[in-house]
Amino acid sequence: GAVVSQHPSRVICKSGTSVKIECRSLDFQATTMFWYRQFPKKSLMLMATSNEGSKATYEQGVEKDKFLINHASLTLSTLTVTSAHPEDSSFYICSARVTESSYNSPLHFGNGTRLTVT
């Protein structure tokens, strides 16, 4: 159980275009989802916390207008990288906790999206 599906797994786009990444909890509901960014051989960097039905909470240094987050339902959060530039190329991973569990239940991760901006 607790499967998180992320799509697409890989995307290549041209500079200046926007890319949308979807994160779905397949067998549980998730009030909150988390978006991470990971650079090669580096650990996870929390970008933002996505809250169902309300605005996302962004970490310091993360541009809200660049990384748009929408959490429209208890099973779907989307991250849109707007006007992408080569420096946005990275591995983006979403995660979620089972809503019915406590805040301290472990995170379950999607398989990530590798974004390459040319």
Added chain:
Amino acid sequence: QKEVEQDPGPLSVPEGAIVSLNCTYSNSAFQYFMWYRQYSRKGPELLMYTYSSGNKEDGRFTAQVDKSSKYISLFIRDSQPSDSATYLCAMSRTGGFKTIFGAGTRLFVKA
């Protein structure tokens, strides 16, 4: 000082060896401890989840937490080439919302 310290490695061991992976932390309020395994170009996969001090075993994996020393470990017995991956420790506080991750240790198990 980082909240969680983890040696990035790489750690290279022969097949069948016992692997010891470790993390230290500075915040005594951490109560929940996790180990994730991440294969290249994949998302992290939860391996072990423990609360407070003590040991937890699951197959070839054993997680240990020593809160008095602020030190956690993951042991892998009879290591296999398929165990080659990056192992991330993670922890959180009671009632806390954020999970804090270590840098990850890259493990290579040679056949």
